[in-house]
Amino acid sequence: MAPLNENQLNQKKAERKEQIMRAALKVFADNGVKLTKISMIAKEAKVSHGLVYHYFDSKDEILYESIEWGTEENRATQVFNDLNESGKSPLEKIKAFTQFAFSESDRWVTQSVFRIMQHLNETNGLPDHINELVNNAGQFYIEALSPIFREGQKFGEIIQGDTEELLGIYLTVLSGIMADDPSFWKENTEWKVEILSRMISAR
Amino acid sequence: MAPLNENQLNQKKAERKEQIMRAALKVFADNGVKLTKISMIAKEAKVSHGLVYHYFDSKDEILYESIEWGTEENRATQVFNDLNESGKSPLEKIKAFTQFAFSESDRWVTQSVFRIMQHLNETNGLPDHINELVNNAGQFYIEALSPIFREGQKFGEIIQGDTEELLGIYLTVLSGIMADDPSFWKENTEWKVEILSRMISAR
Amino acid sequence: MAPLNENQLNQKKAERKEQIMRAALKVFADNGVKLTKISMIAKEAKVSHGLVYHYFDSKDEILYESIEWGTEENRATQVFNDLNESGKSPLEKIKAFTQFAFSESDRWVTQSVFRIMQHLNETNGLPDHINELVNNAGQFYIEALSPIFREGQKFGEIIQGDTEELLGIYLTVLSGIMADDPSFWKENTEWKVEILSRMISAR
Amino acid sequence: MAPLNENQLNQKKAERKEQIMRAALKVFADNGVKLTKISMIAKEAKVSHGLVYHYFDSKDEILYESIEWGTEENRATQVFNDLNESGKSPLEKIKAFTQFAFSESDRWVTQSVFRIMQHLNETNGLPDHINELVNNAGQFYIEALSPIFREGQKFGEIIQGDTEELLGIYLTVLSGIMADDPSFWKENTEWKVEILSRMISAR
DNA sequence: CATGAATGAGCTTTCATTCAT
DNA sequence: AATGAATGAAAGCTCATTCAT
CATH class of the missing domain: 1.10.10.60 (Homeodomain-like)
Structure with missing residues (x-):
């Protein structure tokens, strides 16, 4: 043939x-x-x-x-597009993102990239172009979440303080958790999301 | 000689x-x-x-x-003994422990064990006696912190809910963060400790 | 179609x-x-x-x-047929063959076989039928050149001594050189052919 | 202990x-x-x-x-020191060197380097420092033999022409032969040395 | 006939572990 | 007790060879 x-x-x-x-x-x-x-x-x-x-x-x-x-547009960005069109409040959006980060959906690709970045941050001796890519991927999340955090602070829904730093802490916590046994997170996810969001919610 | x-x-x-x-x-x-x-x-x-x-x-x-x-008594326990004799409120004790966990003190041994456990949780194929030991060491922290959490909940200083689970989340977050670049935590430690404690503080 | x-x-x-x-x-x-x-x-x-x-x-x-x-008749032999019909003296024929061996003519097939044999002589562990073929191919050159050498010795144009051995040395030198960077031989080829022929010319 | x-x-x-x-x-x-x-x-x-x-x-x-x-001084140079102190004529020195090159003495180290260089000349993609070393090693032989060739030409014992080029041809021939089955050269070595030297002897 | 996907043996290199000194 | 020499299993990568399309 x-x-x-x-x-x-x-x-x-x-x-x-x-x-x-x-x-x-x-x-x-x-x-x-x-x-x-x-x-x-x-x-x-x-x-x-x-x-x-x-x-x-x-x-x-x-x-x-x-x-x-x-990290290609059509995959990772999708999540944030959905989020921004959802009409939720900033804090609700962040909770939704947190939810997503732990969900075992077919969007696990984004989640994996997130976890790999976590591993890579600890690793030395990688080729430059890899490091650059990892930084870019990290930057992607920061850029996507930054406006949401900022808006939340303006509305008094999120605690005050340096936005970038606050976001950094939040992402570090998320990626740190993901590095743990993800199965642990299968149960009671909503409550856990709620607890994590308390770190930044103004109340 | x-x-x-x-x-x-x-x-x-x-x-x-x-x-x-x-x-x-x-x-x-x-x-x-x-x-x-x-x-x-x-x-x-x-x-x-x-x-x-x-x-x-x-x-x-x-x-x-x-x-x-x-993890022998005379080393790791020291930290918690000091804590319990400090006369602090439960939440303050937890903040102090959190502070300690990130501090570069000469008590780094306890901290190292903590971080190793974090690494080991991800690892498969370890001999059984090692796994058991890791679980025990984890249990050690749980047992030491559990009464503090419980007391805090009784006083209304810490949010309600299953104590063990709440503690588990808190420890997971801490160990997750430690696996990240620890140098990141050198700056602004107090603010960060404050933010982490917001997860569980009742307010 | x-x-x-x-x-x-x-x-x-x-x-x-x-x-x-x-x-x-x-x-x-x-x-x-x-x-x-x-x-x-x-x-x-x-x-x-x-x-x-x-x-x-x-x-x-x-x-x-x-x-x-x-090494089929109709290809490799061609070179020697041309040579034998050229009316040259034995030494001239050998020089012409030497010239040819280094030339980048379209008769490179013969040349390639020559060089492959050179490589193969160094190689161990080849199947028997390959070794036999290589020996045969080597034999082909020996049989084609042998009468020319013998005639040259008879005419006193080529130095005396065991013909087969003399031819063997000459061919070894040629194939050895070919294994080198052939580009080196692009320049001054005639002089080099002259020098090589001095090995056997009686003068 | x-x-x-x-x-x-x-x-x-x-x-x-x-x-x-x-x-x-x-x-x-x-x-x-x-x-x-x-x-x-x-x-x-x-x-x-x-x-x-x-x-x-x-x-x-x-x-x-x-x-x-x-190629360290005390090994390779030894050969040429012996040669220069031998009181032989230039052509005799060259014959002696040729003899040595094929001899299975404990000086085979020098010979091996010679042969490796032969192999390496054909090879691409080696690290720069290796290439440099190989060139240097080749240069070593050229520099050691060059004065001998020059002297021989002055005495009319060796044919005229560009000394470097003549030497280059001679060395190429030698190294080419060495790449062949060295056992072939065990017999009749003297005669073979004689024949090779004819390439350059003025007669 | 023609392509390139797919496999696995084999080579360079790393590193836990053993052993001679 | 102390060192580092010595070994070999295992991992990344290449390439001859087979096979589906």
């Missing part, structure tokens, strides 16, 4: 890469970059380790492309 | 072991267990890696004994 | 194989057998690596068939 | 390194750098592959240090 045409090929190739990147994000998020073995990614993606190298040049490359893919 | 007598020998041996365990706790806390190499512990303790194996049977054994040593 | 008939098919198939064998000879000659990757041959032949395996069973097989093809 | 003192340690360490470098030079010379596996060096040196990495950081490092060690 004749080979597939170019579109079909690209389609298939993209799907395969995505399959591997999904697996990579999951495993990187669970184990941290250094402790993640290619074999673990391969197993998670149900392919041979050789195939992983057919699509990616190196472990660093997998990490880079996976984070890049995981 | 005449050879040391048996007591002196044991004394010396114990000192050496302690020297290595101190180093181990520090390095384990900074890097996580898996990423800590024996050579890193040896370097931190200023001994050869061979000597480490003279005193300990394996890496797991170092971890086990180090945590055990770090 | 109607399918090709059997002759046309065989014709096409033969052309494809030749295309690959030409590429293989070139790449093998430049890099040595072990360091030549299938992908390099495929790229040189402008086909996919999969197609290479459609026509050949293995890398060894490519090597075998390529050398065989490259 | 107490550990060895520093001198003894350095002594032992140096001997071990030398043992490995000897093995490395031999194997590199026989197989070329790319095709030499660490396991081959380890086997030749009769040590584990792990130990090789105890003394050297990488394969490139082994290559670098081995060539460096093999």
Whole structure:
């Protein structure tokens, strides 16, 4: 049979890469970059380790492309778009984001990126372009949440103080929790979200 | 010089072991267990890696004994004894503990154990006796803080709800933060402690 | 379009194989057998690596068939036929052959085989049938040049001594040089040929 | 028992390194750098592959240090010192050097370096410092032989022409031959040396 | 026929652990 | 007791070879 045409090929190739990147994000998020073995990614993606190298040049490359893919407009931004169009109050929006961060939805990709960043912040000796990407990804959340925090402070719904710093603390707490056993968070999520939001709510 | 007598020998041996365990706790806390190499512990303790194996049977054994040593009554409990004799209110005690957890005091041993537990919670495939020890060490903090929380709830100083769960959330948040770049917490510590305590304070 | 008939098919198939064998000879000659990757041959032949395996069973097989093809009567012999009909003196013939060996003519196939043999002489662990072929190919040059050397000795144009051994030395020198950067030989070729011929010229 | 003192340690360490470098030079010379596996060096040196990495950081490092060690004053220069003090005529010196180059003496180290350089000249993609070392090592032979060639030309014992180029051809021929099966050269060495020297002798 | 996806053996390198001194 | 030499399992990556399309 004749080979597939170019579109079909690209389609298939993209799907395969995505399959591997999904697996990579999951495993990187669970184990941290250094402790993640290619074999673990391969197993998670149900392919041979050789195939992983057919699509990616190196472990660093997998990490880079996976984070890049995981933070692409149409995925991560979606969450914030939904949020901004929801008509909720700033604090409600932050609670919703917190809820989302812990939810096991199909939006776990965003969550994984979040957790990987947590791991990477502790890691030294990564290539520059990876560090840059991680910083950018972190910046993304800051930029998306910053206006919400600011508005909340204006309305007196959120406590006063340096917005950036307050946001930084909140995100650190979130990412720190995610690094723990996520299953712990399955129960009573609403109450936990409520408690976390108390850190910043003015009352 | 005449050879040391048996007591002196044991004394010396114990000192050496302690020297290595101190180093181990520090390095384990900074890097996580898996990423800590024996050579890193040896370097931190200023001994050869061979000597480490003279005193300990394996890496797991170092971890086990180090945590055990770090949680022994006369060390970790000290912190809580001081707290309980301070005459502070429950919430103030919790703030003081939080403060301590982030402080770079000479009581870093307790802190290290805390951070190692954080790393270990993410790790699979550890020997059973290590897991048990980690759980015990976690239990130690829970048991020490539990009465304080309970008292705070009785006084209406701390929000209502399942005490164990509330404490669990609080500890998870703390250990999660510690896994982040600790230098971030050097600045503005008091404000940050204040914010964290807002999670549980009744107001 | 109607399918090709059997002759046309065989014709096409033969052309494809030749295309690959030409590429293989070139790449093998430049890099040595072990360091030549299938992908390099495929790229040189402008086909996919999969197609290479459609026509050949293995890398060894490519090597075998390529050398065989490259030493077939109607190709390699041509050089010596031309030489023998040239009316030159034996020493002149040898100089001409030497010249040819270094020239970048379209007769590079013969040259490549020559260089591959050089590489292979150093290699252990090749299948027997390959070793035999290499020996045969070496023998081919010896048989073609032997009468010329012998005649030169009879005429006193070439120094006395065991003809086979003298020829062996000369060929070893030539193939040794070829393994070097061939570009070095681009300049001053005639002088270099002259110097090499001095080894055997009686003067 | 107490550990060895520093001198003894350095002594032992140096001997071990030398043992490995000897093995490395031999194997590199026989197989070329790319095709030499660490396991081959380890086997030749009769040590584990792990130990090789105890003394050297990488394969490139082994290559670098081995060539460096093999070209150190007290080894390679010795040959030329002996030659210059021998009172031989220039052409006789060159024959002696040629003889030496093929001899299986304990001076094979120099010979190995010679052969490795031959292999390396064909190789691309080596680190800069290795390339530099190889060039230097090549330069070493050129500088040692250059005055001898020049003198021979002055005396009319060696043919006229660009000295450097003539020397270059001669060295290329020698190294080319060495890359061949050296056992071939075991027999009739004197005659072969005689023939090679004819390339440059004025007669 | 033609492509490139897919696999796994094998190589370089790291590091826990053992052992000679 | 103390050092660091020595070993080998395991991980990242390459590439010959097979196979689905």
